[in-house]
Amino acid sequence: MSRQYTDEELLAFARELGAYGKPVLRGRARQDLRRSLMTRELRPPRPFSLRLGWAFAAALLLLTLVASGGAAAASSLPGDAAFALKRGVEEVALSLAPNEVARLHLLVEQSERRLGELETAAAHRPAAVTAATSEYLAAVARVDHAVVVVGGEPATADRDAALALATAASERHQQVLASLLDRVPEQARPGIQRAIEAQRDVHGKSPVQPQRGPRPSPPRR
Amino acid sequence: MTDRPSDEELALVRRAKAGDRDAFGALYDRYVDYVYRYAFYRLREVEDAEDVTGETFHRALTAMPRFEARRPFLAFLYTIARNVVVDRVRREKPRASFEDAMAYPSGDPGPDDAAVASDEALRLRHAIQKLTPLQQDIIVMRFIEGLSYEEVAAATGKPASTIRGIQMRALATLRELLPEVGVTA
Numbered sequence: 001m002s003r004q005y006t007d008e009e010l011l012a013f014a015r016e017l018g019a020y021g022k023p024v025l026r027g028r029a030r031q032d033l034r035r036s037l038m039t040r041e042l043r044p045p046r047p048f049s050l051r052l053g054w055a056f057a058a059a060l061l062l063l064t065l066v067a068s069g070g071a072a073a074a075s076s077l078p079g080d081a082a083f084a085l086k087r088g089v090e091e092v093a094l095s096l097a098p099n100e101v102a103r104l105h106l107l108v109e110q111s112e113r114r115l116g117e118l119e120t121a122a123a124h125r126p127a128a129v130t131a132a133t134s135e136y137l138a139a140v141a142r143v144d145h146a147v148v149v150v151g152g153e154p155a156t157a158d159r160d161a162a163l164a165l166a167t168a169a170s171e172r173h174q175q176v177l178a179s180l181l182d183r184v185p186e187q188a189r190p191g192i193q194r195a196i197e198a199q200r201d202v203h204g205k206s207p208v209q210p211q212r213g214p215r216p217s218p219p220r221r
Numbered sequence: 222m223t224d225r226p227s228d229e230e231l232a233l234v235r236r237a238k239a240g241d242r243d244a245f246g247a248l249y250d251r252y253v254d255y256v257y258r259y260a261f262y263r264l265r266e267v268e269d270a271e272d273v274t275g276e277t278f279h280r281a282l283t284a285m286p287r288f289e290a291r292r293p294f295l296a297f298l299y300t301i302a303r304n305v306v307v308d309r310v311r312r313e314k315p316r317a318s319f320e321d322a323m324a325y326p327s328g329d330p331g332p333d334d335a336a337v338a339s340d341e342a343l344r345l346r347h348a349i350q351k352l353t354p355l356q357q358d359i360i361v362m363r364f365i366e367g368l369s370y371e372e373v374a375a376a377t378g379k380p381a382s383t384i385r386g387i388q389m390r391a392l393a394t395l396r397e398l399l400p401e402v403g404v405t406a
Contacts, residue, residue, distance in 0.1 A: 003397075005393055014363070017364045023258060023261050023339070025254055034249060037242075037246065042283065148307075151378075152297075154287070155375075
């Protein structure tokens with residue numbers, strides 16, 4: 001059985017740890033990394049007029065796409081010809097996002113859409129489940145990356161709200177995916193399982209957790 | 222370290238934000254070993270720790286224009302390093318569970334590790350890696366690098382009160398794993 005330590009004993013032990021071992025980066029690796037940081041070219045931010053021009057072009061494209069085949073695209077599932085149009089519109093919307101926080105919001109919305117398509121495929125079109133799972137996994141990977149990027153930014157109310165939203169969506173997705181496991185063809189189950197694991201990773205990665213409501217008080221006797 | 226950046230650090234950060242690469246180089250010189258040690262204690266291989274250190278500073282360089290100068294720069298670096306470590310651990314799960322187990326069945330250091338770190342550091346790393354990821358973060362930041370609760374809270378995104386609670390449980394576990402550390406034995 002393990003011994004019980006007092007807080008004083010543990011803090012004395014902790015002080016020992018500070019002197020226990022302080023490895024440093026190897027000299028060669030340190031120099032190589034410094035050199036690459038000093039010489040790396042960073043893309044300068046685009047002038048405002050160019051960004052405005054691009055935003056206008058993207059908005060025009062979006063309108064054209066929606067007008068020409070929006071209805072068919074909206075209800076399409078992965079594997080359908082019209083699905084490419086739906087993804088195209090989504091990419092245009094992403095390119096218009098003014099910053100990484102807005103981008104994360106859009107990517108979470110897109111992952112919600114992919115989850116809805118996966119549920120529709122499971123219920124009505126089992127042959128489309130594999131393609132829907134692949135598209136869903138790709139959407140989750142984009143959210144995952146965006147969570148890392150946004151998580152590395154300075155804490156602001158907007159940033160924390162976006163991360164909390166991503167975490168809450170991830171929790172809900174895990175529940176929906178778990179319920180889908182029994183409803184999809186057997187060969188599609190490993191994909192759904194991978195999707196659950198991918199969402200667990202997203203959930204564990206966000207430095208901000210969603211706010212929980214107060215617990216309901218117990219009934220009075 | 223203190224919770225507020227020194228005037229000298231603030232000046233370096235402001236210059237680095239404005240694109241002064243020499244200022245970023247000075248911040249690199251100041252903090253590279255902190256980031257490296259964090260990665261060293263969180264990962265199994267020296268090469269992985271070096272890669273994480275590199276990726277952390279490259280991401281920091283890219284994010285510099287958006288960095289809030291009043292925040293401690295080291296907390297910003299730790300936040301990025303944590304994300305990079307989580308990514309790497311997730312990607313390497315299958316290898317860790319099979320190939321590494323075959324190569325180093327007892328968790329012994331590989332040849333490169335033994336060449337660049339003391340026996341004490343390697344034993345400590347082996348013990349730390351038996352803790353949960355958050356406990357690992359807290360032990361490394363609080364007791365190896367000496368950060369305050371508030372700085373650890375800023376880097377991990379957890380409240381300082383949570384850090385306080387977790388650190389004692391982590392220390393108790395670590396104490397059992399390192400009986401040879403002679404303070405209380």
